[in-house]
Amino acid sequence: MVVIALLLSIVGILEIWTINKELAYKQFIFLLFSLLFGYLVYRFFKLAYIRTLIFPFFISLIFLLILTHITGEGVNRWINLKFFNLQPSELIRVFLPFLFFYYEPSENFYKVSSIILILLVLVLFQPDLGFAIAIAFVSYIVYFYSNVNRNFLIFIAFSIIAIFSSFNILSFILSLFILITILYYMKSRWYWTLITMLTFLTIGIITPVIWYNVLKPYQRVRIIAFLNPEIYRQSEAYQVYQSQIAIGSGKFFGNGYGEGIQKKYGFLPEAHTDFIFASICEDFGFIGGFSVITLVFILILWCLSMLYRIEDLALKRFVLSITLFFVYSFIVNISVNFGLMPTKGYPLLFISYGGSHLIVDYISLFLLIWVKNKYLKT
Amino acid sequence: MKNFFILFIPSIFYVIFVFKLFEFQILKGNEYRNKSLSNHFYRISIKPARGNIYDRNGKILAGNTTNTKIFILSKNQDILREYVSYISSLNGYYSELVDYKSFSTLVSRKDILENIVFIPFAERVYPYGELTPHIVGYVNMEGNGVSGFERVFNDSLIGTKGDVIIPIDAKLNITDRSKIVYNFPTKGKDYILTIDIDLHKFIDSILLNYEKAVVVVMKANGEVLAMYSKPKFNPEMFQRGLTTAEWNYVNDKDLAPLVNRAISGLYPPGSVGKLLTTLIALESGWNWKTSMPCQGAVAYGNHIFNDWSVHYYISDIKEALEVSCNVYYYRLGRFLGLVRFTSFLKKIDIFNKKLTFFPDENISFIPDSAWYMKNYRFIPGGAVLNLAIGQGELLLTPLAIAMLTGAIANSGKMPYPKFYFGQEIKDTLKLPFSDSTLNITKMAMLQVVKGPRATAGYINWKLYIDGFSINVAGKTGSSENPHNKKTHSLFTAFAPYEKPEFIITAVVETAGHGSAVAVPVVYEILKWLLLHYYYQ
Numbered sequence: 001m002v003v004i005a006l007l008l009s010i011v012g013i014l015e016i017w018t019i020n021k022e023l024a025y026k027q028f029i030f031l032l033f034s035l036l037f038g039y040l041v042y043r044f045f046k047l048a049y050i051r052t053l054i055f056p057f058f059i060s061l062i063f064l065l066i067l068t069h070i071t072g073e074g075v076n077r078w079i080n081l082k083f084f085n086l087q088p089s090e091l092i093r094v095f096l097p098f099l100f101f102y103y104e105p106s107e108n109f110y111k112v113s114s115i116i117l118i119l120l121v122l123v124l125f126q127p128d129l130g131f132a133i134a135i136a137f138v139s140y141i142v143y144f145y146s147n148v149n150r151n152f153l154i155f156i157a158f159s160i161i162a163i164f165s166s167f168n169i170l171s172f173i174l175s176l177f178i179l180i181t182i183l184y185y186m187k188s189r190w191y192w193t194l195i196t197m198l199t200f201l202t203i204g205i206i207t208p209v210i211w212y213n214v215l216k217p218y219q220r221v222r223i224i225a226f227l228n229p230e231i232y233r234q235s236e237a238y239q240v241y242q243s244q245i246a247i248g249s250g251k252f253f254g255n256g257y258g259e260g261i262q263k264k265y266g267f268l269p270e271a272h273t274d275f276i277f278a279s280i281c282e283d284f285g286f287i288g289g290f291s292v293i294t295l296v297f298i299l300i301l302w303c304l305s306m307l308y309r310i311e312d313l314a315l316k317r318f319v320l321s322i323t324l325f326f327v328y329s330f331i332v333n334i335s336v337n338f339g340l341m342p343t344k345g346y347p348l349l350f351i352s353y354g355g356s357h358l359i360v361d362y363i364s365l366f367l368l369i370w371v372k373n374k375y376l377k378t
Numbered sequence: 379m380k381n382f383f384i385l386f387i388p389s390i391f392y393v394i395f396v397f398k399l400f401e402f403q404i405l406k407g408n409e410y411r412n413k414s415l416s417n418h419f420y421r422i423s424i425k426p427a428r429g430n431i432y433d434r435n436g437k438i439l440a441g442n443t444t445n446t447k448i449f450i451l452s453k454n455q456d457i458l459r460e461y462v463s464y465i466s467s468l469n470g471y472y473s474e475l476v477d478y479k480s481f482s483t484l485v486s487r488k489d490i491l492e493n494i495v496f497i498p499f500a501e502r503v504y505p506y507g508e509l510t511p512h513i514v515g516y517v518n519m520e521g522n523g524v525s526g527f528e529r530v531f532n533d534s535l536i537g538t539k540g541d542v543i544i545p546i547d548a549k550l551n552i553t554d555r556s557k558i559v560y561n562f563p564t565k566g567k568d569y570i571l572t573i574d575i576d577l578h579k580f581i582d583s584i585l586l587n588y589e590k591a592v593v594v595v596m597k598a599n600g601e602v603l604a605m606y607s608k609p610k611f612n613p614e615m616f617q618r619g620l621t622t623a624e625w626n627y628v629n630d631k632d633l634a635p636l637v638n639r640a641i642s643g644l645y646p647p648g649s650v651g652k653l654l655t656t657l658i659a660l661e662s663g664w665n666w667k668t669s670m671p672c673q674g675a676v677a678y679g680n681h682i683f684n685d686w687s688v689h690y691y692i693s694d695i696k697e698a699l700e701v702s703c704n705v706y707y708y709r710l711g712r713f714l715g716l717v718r719f720t721s722f723l724k725k726i727d728i729f730n731k732k733l734t735f736f737p738d739e740n741i742s743f744i745p746d747s748a749w750y751m752k753n754y755r756f757i758p759g760g761a762v763l764n765l766a767i768g769q770g771e772l773l774l775t776p777l778a779i780a781m782l783t784g785a786i787a788n789s790g791k792m793p794y795p796k797f798y799f800g801q802e803i804k805d806t807l808k809l810p811f812s813d814s815t816l817n818i819t820k821m822a823m824l825q826v827v828k829g830p831r832a833t834a835g836y837i838n839w840k841l842y843i844d845g846f847s848i849n850v851a852g853k854t855g856s857s858e859n860p861h862n863k864k865t866h867s868l869f870t871a872f873a874p875y876e877k878p879e880f881i882i883t884a885v886v887e888t889a890g891h892g893s894a895v896a897v898p899v900v901y902e903i904l905k906w907l908l909l910h911y912y913y914q
Binding site for chain 1: 394
């Protein structure tokens with residue numbers, strides 16, 4: 001698996017080389033560091049450390065996340081360490097598996113939920129909607145896997161659905177219908193049913209009223225801008241359009257290494273980070289794009305296949321939460337490249353330029369390998 | 379079940395992604411490849427130079443300026459500002475067009491060249507400006523011919539567009555100057571007109587004192603040497619856009635400077651129309667030797683039809699034309715009758731067919747009894763009398779008068795007017811008259827100039843004074859003008875009488891009698907022609 005990850009990273013570095021040679025050097029050094037960190041984790045990690053580490057880890061994480069607001073300006077995601085911009089939110093990808101390993105979410109429901117909520121809010125205020133959704137996505141599925149109350153999960157899910165479906169009467173009625181069906185088959189307690197239904201309807205009715213009547217237009221713009229800063233950096237439609245052109249113009253064999261017009265002449269924005277997939281597709285065509293998708297998919301399948309063989313539930317949650325971040329990266333990044341989702345600014349695992357995320361990717365990977373070698377020896 | 383579910387999420391997205399990749403790269407690959415190329419290659423079209431229009435001696439009537447246009451490529455406001463101020467400092471003002479001096483300065487500045495593309499830029503110029511705008515025409519702001527020759531032959535004059543293809547990056551910077559491709563435009567076809575611009579210049583100088591006038595000069599083989607129409611205008615103003623004063627001038631209904639009076643102006647022929655009456659009467663059996671007294675007026679119905687003078691005695695039809703005796707022609711009108719007269723006119727192709735390829739040409743107007751019934755509800759008894767002396771409802775264009783003169787001179791035949799070399803002449807126009815009729819009329823026209831009582835005797839006298847030994851034939855005319863007491867002054871002539879070469883028709887609006895104004899004008903033109911063409 002390290003081979004696949006390395007292959008992806010090298011493709012990424014080669015692609016970054018055509019865009020900016022300096023960044024490619026940097027990325028290469030990051031890769032070496034990643035392997036070093038990964039090896040250290042693989043060599044010295046013990047599950048027992050989690051018990052001692054988790055609290056100081058949490059405190060320092062909060063400290064770092066708050067520190068970004070002091071050092072950064074505008075978008076406060078990074079802490080400048082002269083040679084390296086640390087992105088503390090990436091560390092959540094290590095912290096969250098620890099948390100889910102240490103606590104069973106259903107047993108320590110309020111504790112775990114409040115910790116996640118604190119992190120969520122801190123990340124949301126950086127602002128980094130993409131990562132906040134990643135945390136929510138991973139936590140939700142891990143909750144789903146452990147024995148957290150189903151009624152609660154449905155309540156959360158449909159409260160969110162209510163907000164977004166409420167702008168269109170048809171979609172609102174449809175989701176209400178689905179909710180009623182689910183509640184009927186769940187045979188929940190009457191108060192859960194009542195609370196969920198009431199919340200759904202209240203939110204569904206109030207949201208448009210607040211949005212159109214209470215909020216002033218500039219406030220609406222501010223909310224949208226807060227939730228989606230990328231849109232306001234450069235026209236989102238422009239980015240996605242250029243990304244689609246880049247992917248399509250690769251055709252079957254691609255333009256040739258480094259010859260992609262969109263990337264070479266700067267029409268493709270963020271070609272080394274968020275839109276590196278489009279850039280690869282432009283250079284290497286269908287062959288390159290298909291290979292990248294398939295390699296990532298194989299990597300994810302390998303990670304998920306471990307779940308079948310692990311008996312210990314805590315370890316299972318540990319592996320699952322690590323893997324889900326990979327899955328999220330795969331789905332969101334490539335969907336954005338195709339224009340299937342609004343721009344979120346989430347990097348592609350192992351490939352996109354960026355030190356923090358590359359190091360955390362490799363640490364995650366080596367943690368999984370460590371689990372495999374330690375507990376799944378056949 | 380849970381484990382299956384977690385596998386399901388990435389798998390479904392994997393399938394979607396592969397399908398999407400297939401759709402974008404295989405199914406729509408060409409479309410996206412072209413989009414990406416059009417992102418990269420910036421295209422600026424180059425206007426082709428229009429074909430030149432020369433006069434018969436090779437002088438350029440419509441040519442092109444050879445300017446260079448600069449195109450600044452950048453999205454950076456600072457760079458744009460810097461360039462604009464630098465180029466302004468060269469000319470003293472900012473313009474996309476740079477002259478040769480500024481161009482050579484710019485080319486020497488390597489640093490400033492980075493964001494500039496030079497484009498050849500041709501604009502129409504008319505070196506003789508106001509002398510021939512009606513026949514040469516003019517172009518509009520887009521460079522399309524909208525009038526005259528420029529309009530008719532726009533398709534072949536216009537040439538083929540070229541373009542510059544410039545590789546750019548997203549910031550509109552030129553990525554590689556060596557890869558700029560110039561597809562130069564093809565210049566349009568050149569034309570050589572039969573017009574003589576020097577003759578135009580001369581005509582312009584002798585008509586200096588008249589506001590509105592037309593002169594048509596043709597060779598006997600149909601070549602048009604001059605087609606001068608006044609008021610004049612500057613053809614270049616339409617290309618740059620009209621000022622308010624110019625707009626008011628070109629839209630003045632009274633002056634109508636844009637109208638080519640030679641082909642669009644409809645005039646009552648006045649006494650020139652007596653040529654037609656002569657021809658038709660002779661052809662209808664009138665004895666040319668018929669003599670008649672003239673007391674200066676004749677009564678018909680309850681009207682008195684006046685003559686312009688008392689001529690006492692007219693010995694034959696030739697003398698009637700020579701003195702332009704109305705009384706004689708009133709008699710001819712009564713002899714012919716309206717129906718015979720107008721139906722004969724309808725048989726003359728010159729008045730019933732389009733003579734040129736200009737779309738704004740008017741065909742001469744011939745009234746008939748049906749027209750009188752429609753407009754007057756009865757046929758006025760005196761209508762034919764008026765028509766017989768060239769007044770009334772008959773309207774001819776100056777070109778048609780010249781063609782008629784030419785046809786009489788050429789014993790009944792006249793080719794279509796020829797405007798440019800290489801023009802295919804369809805066929806000759808024929809007059810429906812016998813040779814004897816034409817001969818008598820021709821002799822009468824000679825008498826108009828040479829006879830003892832000649833109305834255009836001025837010419838004979840001037841020829842004698844200036845020492846030219848040739849014979850000229852013609853006919854004067856003074857057509858009544860409903861708006862103004864002064865008549866239009868007409869004279870049409872051909873020379874030499876024995877072997878006709880030049881046909882000259884002049885109409886000077888509201889200037890007085892034909893013999894007083896148009897005759898001297900025609901004489902001056904004839905003299906010029908004799909000096910420049912005949913005695914060479």
